[in-house]
Amino acid sequence: MATPLVPPMALASVYTFADVDGLDRAYGATPPDFTYCRDGHPNARFLSDALTKWHGGAWGQVFPSGMAAIGAVLLPLVKAGSRVIASDQLYGKTTHLLVGELSRFGVTTTRVDTNHLPAVKAALAAAPEPAVLLVETVSNPLCRVADVPALADLVHATGAKLVVDNTFASPVLCKPLAFGADVVMESLTKIIGGHGDTMLGFLSGSDPDLGARVTATASTWGYHAAPFDCWLTARGLDTLDLRVKAAAANSVRAADWLVGKPGVLQVVFPTRPDHPDHALARRILPAGPGHVFAVELAGGRDGVNRFLRAAGADLPFAPSLGHANSTISYPDAASHRNMPVAEKLAMGITPGLIRISIGSEPFEQLAAALGKGLNGI
Numbered sequence: 001m002a003t004p005l006v007p008p009m010a011l012a013s014v015y016t017f018a019d020v021d022g023l024d025r026a027y028g029a030t031p032p033d034f035t036y037c038r039d040g041h042p043n044a045r046f047l048s049d050a051l052t053k054w055h056g057g058a059w060g061q062v063f064p065s066g067m068a069a070i071g072a073v074l075l076p077l078v079k080a081g082s083r084v085i086a087s088d089q090l091y092g093k094t095t096h097l098l099v100g101e102l103s104r105f106g107v108t109t110t111r112v113d114t115n116h117l118p119a120v121k122a123a124l125a126a127a128p129e130p131a132v133l134l135v136e137t138v139s140n141p142l143c144r145v146a147d148v149p150a151l152a153d154l155v156h157a158t159g160a161k162l163v164v165d166n167t168f169a170s171p172v173l174c175k176p177l178a179f180g181a182d183v184v185m186e187s188l189t190k191i192i193g194g195h196g197d198t199m200l201g202f203l204s205g206s207d208p209d210l211g212a213r214v215t216a217t218a219s220t221w222g223y224h225a226a227p228f229d230c231w232l233t234a235r236g237l238d239t240l241d242l243r244v245k246a247a248a249a250n251s252v253r254a255a256d257w258l259v260g261k262p263g264v265l266q267v268v269f270p271t272r273p274d275h276p277d278h279a280l281a282r283r284i285l286p287a288g289p290g291h292v293f294a295v296e297l298a299g300g301r302d303g304v305n306r307f308l309r310a311a312g313a314d315l316p317f318a319p320s321l322g323h324a325n326s327t328i329s330y331p332d333a334a335s336h337r338n339m340p341v342a343e344k345l346a347m348g349i350t351p352g353l354i355r356i357s358i359g360s361e362p363f364e365q366l367a368a369a370l371g372k373g374l375n376g377i
């Protein structure tokens with residue numbers, strides 16, 4: 001039979017076998033043959049293999065969401081009494097998973113400024129059982145850049161594991177495993193999916209033993225990634241490099257374009273010389289820090305509302321990122337909604353701060369939409 005150019009979609013939830021010996025052979029194969037879709041299916045494996053290769057990992061696994069992936073790497077690494085050291089700049093829900101959920105199982109979290117390496121070293125030294133250091137390559141939403149090689153050295157001196165959420169960068173711009181991270185995580189819902197119509201997450205790592213424990217966790221806790229979402233996301237991989245580079249180039253131009261415009265108080269993006277990680281970003285993300293940045297608008301929340309209403313459908317207010325066309329989010333009420341106000345302000349999430357996810361539309365179209373919004377302030 002001729003081979004299809006693209007992978008077919010395999011929707012079966014279960015596979016059939018001629019006899020018990022056949023089932024045993026399926027479980028015993030390397031990698032295991034498909035038996036039950038919670039344990040794996042062709043579309044998840046196709047997607048996972050492609051992303052694992054891209055990241056240079058020894059193992060990979062697809063999850064139903066980015067949050068599921070973060071949970072699935074933490075579960076096998078922690079136990080009651082363990083300490084997680086986490087960046088104080090993480091996506092709000094990740095912080096909540098650590099502080100609001102894992103704490104109920106006796107796992108404590110220390111949040112530190114991971115751009116201050118002595119503070120990280122001190123937090124690791126102070127922890128009785130440091131298990132994990134969790135950082136984002138480029139943080140949500142203030143684009144703080146993680147010095148992954150330096151953090152990996154500090155973490156490995158203690159026997160803990162470095163887990164890097166690479167969602168803002170994607171493997172096109174950064175491969176944290178090559179810098180010494182133990183595990184890389186991607187929310188595939190964002191620019192890797194890229195079209196605003198799927199929800200998935202992904203983990204890859206360098207240690208096959210940890211990979212086996214993550215896979216067992218995924219099956220036992222029921223982290224099943226739907227075949228259709230895997231199929232759609234795999235389809236998007238063909239254009240990922242193009243999309244990420246186009247959006248990254250648009251972002252540099254958009255950030256520069258916004259600086260000094262009426263209504264714009266600050267543009268927060270590492271390509272700008274006033275960003276605290278301007279130099280670090282060139283080392284960790286030489287092809288650019290990605291497609292997401294933050295802008296402080298005049299007039300606080302009212303100013304943001306006026307901007308959004310004026311921009312309208314030309315620049316949709318959609319609390320996610322990584323869509324093919326540019327979208328706006330509002331960290332104060334979306335990604336960091338449940339965080340105490342004082343913590344948000346300490347992070348730099350003010351009532352006037354919007355997060356822009358730049359797409360790969362023509363720059364003139366994007367600039368016109370941004371201008372329309374600014375005119376409304």
Ligand code: PLP
Nearest residue numbers: 065066067091140167187189200
């Ligand atoms: N990590 C980062 C940096 C994110 O921005 C998000 C979602 O916004 C996630 C993880 C969670 O991913 P998902 O929404 O696919 O669960």
